[in-house]
Amino acid sequence: MIEVQGLGKRFGAVEAVRDLNFTVGDGEIFGLLGPNGAGKTTTVRMLAGLVVPSSGAAAINGARLGPDSQRIRGMTGILTESPGLHEKLTARQNLAYYGRLYGLSGATLRRAVDRYLGLVGLEAVGDRRVAGFSKGMRQKVAIARALLHEPQVIYLDEPTSGLDPSAAKTVRDFVSTLRNAGRSIVICTHNLDEAERLSDRIAVMRGGFLEVDTPAGLRREGRTAIVRVELAATDGEARRLLDALAGLPFVSAAKALPDGLQVEVGDPRRDNPELVAALVSRGARIVAVREQAATLEEAYLRLVGEAGERDALDISSAA
């Protein structure tokens, strides 16, 4: 469980992150989206106990950021933006080194290294130096490194970067498995499709949070959802059914289309069954019901603008 209250970070005159408030529950995946320089990496570094916040507070499974940072680093796993492996060492030696730094030793360490090399599909090349590895293989070693000590809280920065589609799917499935095992997971990504597939909630940030919602909620842009009902017979049928919708409290607007109906509802998951039931009871022959929402990309661009990188944020020169 991650609990964050008013968290902020300033590097000299530059305010990299401001006033973050959120929680990530056990078994939840929380996505961080935002342009380059939006503060995603700084946020993760603060939560991982690597960077000291300038304001606010956070607790990881009850351990407070600051006084308990060393304990926090022991209970979190982090996949950094760049794999950052030790080139001259083999994959096994890389993992064994980090296992020791996370307090594993002896048979426990060997079992953990073997298990995670197997899970990322690198057991056959575990004794080769990573200098000869492809980008995807390095990413897999880095993922194994982040999970080796079975952390309860996991931060993943671009987890499928450099992976081919099948390897990316393997990683996504694995992340879902970790969620099902009750881990709290924060994912930073520019891959909107990945964020939508994996995240239970997404925060779009640019210094501070611009909006936090479920992927479906972000797509709806905070408004009612538009549902299209495709009908088998449309000749006059749609106009007749409009009357049936008038009495439904969750329908805020409706109009007839050449091939069916367009209906605005509050929450499609909650309201669609009743909508369908009401239409069917009036004799409607429904072919399909589809939510007509904006894509996450449209919602994202609406929130952050199309300018791209955050202006004038050069942390290294400000530090």
Add this chain to the structure above:
Amino acid sequence: MRLSYVWAVFGKEWRDLRSNRLLLGAVAMPAIIFAAIPTGLVAFIQARNLDPNQLGQIQQFIAEFPDLPAKLAAEGFIITNFMAYFLLIPAMVPMALATQSVIGEKQARSLEPQLATPMEVPELLAGKTIAAALPAVIATWGVYVAYGLVNGAIADPRLTRLVFSNVWLTAMVTLVPLICLFSVLLGIVVSSRVTDARTAQQIGGFVVLPIIAIAVAQFFGGQATFSLSQVLIGDLVVLGLIGAVLIVGSWAFDRESILTRLG
């Protein structure tokens, strides 16, 4: 400080070093060169049966070895006078290893995952320091022992006793490790501020200048080798320098500043 972390870092660095032949060469070559030059001179004098009176400027130093015949005194002067350059090994080698280690990690961006573990920065630095200093100390001591034995075998066992004098044994046990430590710490501090190993080594290379200056001053000052008191003063000076570098280093190698400089 938890030794398990220091040991883990040391083990990783040691594996890294063993797999880097170029760096191993950087450790071995200076030691061999500094020992080979005076040994070659002794062998040359021994083989040619040269009259010490022909050796010009070193005439004045032969008087420092009243118990030895003139030719052996000349050889004694050469091997003891060159020993000051042995102090260049602990100054140069660990600097190369330390800068390569830190800059290499910066370039591979492997510092962040290490700093994200429960390991504290001093434990990381201690492991790196030992890993960079130990090869230089071992190389210096190994070459020192070989130097004494080989010159004794080439010329006369009394030369071995000159090499293994109380002054130089004290210097090997105290001054060599201290210079190694100073060199490593300076290398780490310089490396934390620059982005490529060559620049770091060029800046850090200034550390050898005082040692060369001392060796040259010793020669022109009419002294064959250091006295015990000079070695002990040297220990104190290097200890003071280590303290100064540690103060600067604790500021330069802060966890947050390392990460923000990495971008």
